[in-house]
Amino acid sequence: xxxxxxxxxxxxxxxxxxxxxxxxxxxxxxxxxxxxxxxxxxxxxxxxxxxxxxxxxxxxxxxxxxxxxxxxxxxxxxxxxxxxxxxxxxxxxxxxxxxxxxxxxxxxxxxxxxxxxxxxxxxxxxxxxxxxxxxxxxxxxxxxxxxxxxxxxxxxxxxxxxxxxxxxxxxxxxxxxxxxxxxxxxxxxxxxxxxxxxxxxxxxxxxxxxxxxxxxxxxxxxxxxxxxxxxxxxxxxxxxxxxxxxxxxxxxxxxxxxxxxxxxxxxxxxxxxxxxxxxxxxxxxxxxxxxxxxxxxxxxxxxxxxxxxxxxxxxxxxxxxxxxxxxxxxxxxxxxxxxxxxxxx
Numbered sequence: 001x002x003x004x005x006x007x008x009x010x011x012x013x014x015x016x017x018x019x020x021x022x023x024x025x026x027x028x029x030x031x032x033x034x035x036x037x038x039x040x041x042x043x044x045x046x047x048x049x050x051x052x053x054x055x056x057x058x059x060x061x062x063x064x065x066x067x068x069x070x071x072x073x074x075x076x077x078x079x080x081x082x083x084x085x086x087x088x089x090x091x092x093x094x095x096x097x098x099x100x101x102x103x104x105x106x107x108x109x110x111x112x113x114x115x116x117x118x119x120x121x122x123x124x125x126x127x128x129x130x131x132x133x134x135x136x137x138x139x140x141x142x143x144x145x146x147x148x149x150x151x152x153x154x155x156x157x158x159x160x161x162x163x164x165x166x167x168x169x170x171x172x173x174x175x176x177x178x179x180x181x182x183x184x185x186x187x188x189x190x191x192x193x194x195x196x197x198x199x200x201x202x203x204x205x206x207x208x209x210x211x212x213x214x215x216x217x218x219x220x221x222x223x224x225x226x227x228x229x230x231x232x233x234x235x236x237x238x239x240x241x242x243x244x245x246x247x248x249x250x251x252x253x254x255x256x257x258x259x260x261x262x263x264x265x266x267x268x269x270x271x272x273x274x275x276x277x278x279x280x281x282x283x284x285x286x287x288x289x290x291x292x293x294x295x296x297x298x299x300x301x302x303x304x305x306x307x308x309x310x311x312x313x314x315x316x317x318x319x320x321x322x323x324x325x326x327x328x329x330x331x332x333x334x335x336x337x338x339x340x341x342x343x344x345x
Contacts, residue, residue, distance in 0.1 A: 004212055010141040011207060011216025015056060016223050017144035017273035018199040019192045020151060027235050027248030030228065033188040035235045036242055037181040044185035045232060049225025051189040055335045057217025059197060060204040064213060065341050069205055070284040071197040078334040087327055092285065094324050095198055099278045099301070100308035106271045107309075113264045122309075125272065126302055132276055133283075133298050137206045140199075140280055147269035152227060154266050158248075159230035161255045162237040190332035191325055198281025 027035075033048075034041035059074070068074050071091060076084035103122050110121025132139035204213055234251050241247050252263050283297050290297065 004209065005215070007207065007209070008212045008215035008219060010145055011060075011203065011212060012220035012223060013144035013148040014140055014199060014203060014277070015196065015216060015220030016148045016151070016227070017270075018196045018277040019052070019224055020148075020227065020270050020273070027231060027241075027251070029188075030231045031235055031241055031247055033184045034181075034228065034232050037184065038236075040181040041232055041236075042229070044181045044188075045225060045228045047182065047185040048189040049221060049228065051186075051193065051221075051332070052224045053218050053221030055189070055193055055332070056196065056200065056221050057214055058335060058340065059193065060200050060207075060213040060217055061210055062335075062338070062340050063197075063201040063204040064208065064210060067205070068201050069288065071201045071281060072285050072288065074197055074201050075331075078331060078338060087331075088285070090324060090327065091194070091198070092282070095195070095278050095282055096301070096305060096308065098195070099275055099282070100305040102271050102274045102278070103302075103305055104309040106268060106275070109264060109268050109271070122306065125275065126306070128272065129275055129279065129302065130295070130298065133279060134295065136294075137203070137280075140203075140276060143276060144273055147266075147273050148223070150262075150269060151266055152223060154262065155227045155230040155234075157259075158251060158256060159233040162234040162251060165237075165255055186332065187325060187329065190328040193335070194324075194328040194331045197331075198285075199277045202281065202284040 034044050037044060062077075063074055066073060066077050068077070072084075072088045075087045075091070078084070079087055103125060104118075106125040107118035107121035110116040110124075111118040114121075132143055135142070207213055207216075231248070234255075235241050235247055238247055238251050238254075241250075248263070252260055256263075279298055279301055282301050283294055286301070287294060287297055292300075
């Protein structure tokens with residue numbers, strides 16, 4: 001396998017690792033956006049998957065063509081300078097919030113699943129994060145190349161075992177109105193693609209090779225579709241799936257209890273990839289305003305995230321998420337209609 005293909009696989013792994021978060025691993029997101037619509041959920045996954053393939057790839061090529069250093073330049077290109085600044089500020093706040101939530105989530109995994117101190121979990125996560133970030137883009141590649149294959153293997157195994165033990169059924173929690181499942185699929189893709197810009201834009205700047213970016217975008221989008229589909233299948237075998245806070249844990253108990261700690265490892269891995277991905281994007285944006293060594297900036301971002309995680313951020317996120325979701329849908333539309341420039345101007 002040539003170096004170009006290896007780099008393409010690394011790009012795909014980073015793409016998947018960026019989109020997939022802790023909510024994905026618990027199954028809650030998949031139930032909310034897809035599984036509750038039963039058969040229509042598969043159609044929704046197909047739509048979201050196609051958008052991940054096409055627009056994730058387009059985002060990287062577009063970013064490379066306009067020579068964007070961070071998502072800031074991309075949003076200004078899409079929205080114009082005035083509105084783009086507002087979107088960038090909102091994205092900065094949301095990314096900081098998500099990073100703090102992920103750090104808190106890492107601590108919760110140690111506390112709730114391993115019986116260890118929450119603070120210990122957060123400290124270990126921060127130490128690991130700083131260590132990985134020392135290597136920059138290479139660190140991002142290395143972590144995702146390890147975590148993402150584990151996630152894919154885990155998803156396929158659980159789906160296969162679920163089908164073997166249980167009868168696959170198209171669970172419908174509510175009668176799906178056509179608009180609802182389509183909007184749900186579009187919203188899921190829009191929200192995650194917009195957040196992924198924090199990583200995909202600077203990634204395109206680093207990689208530069210458009211062939212590699214296209215391969216990575218297509219492969220990453222296809223793998224995301226596979227993970228969504230297999231998770232949907234697993235969750236569809238669980239009766240009353242919408243009643244569980246962590247539905248995938250219930251699937252685990254009935255199908256693969258012996259591998260429960262692998263499941264915990266996968267959740268932690270997804271939390272970790274989200275943290276380092278967000279940090280990578282935040283660092284790139286903030287260094288354009290503050291001239292400090294990058295590791296100092298990373299440490300400051302982590303410190304702020306820890307403080308936020310301690311004082312509470314959920315109420316603010318409850319307000320910001322719907323607003324950001326609406327903006328993400330606009331980003332989706334603009335990404336579709338905007339033409340890729342032939343060269344940076």
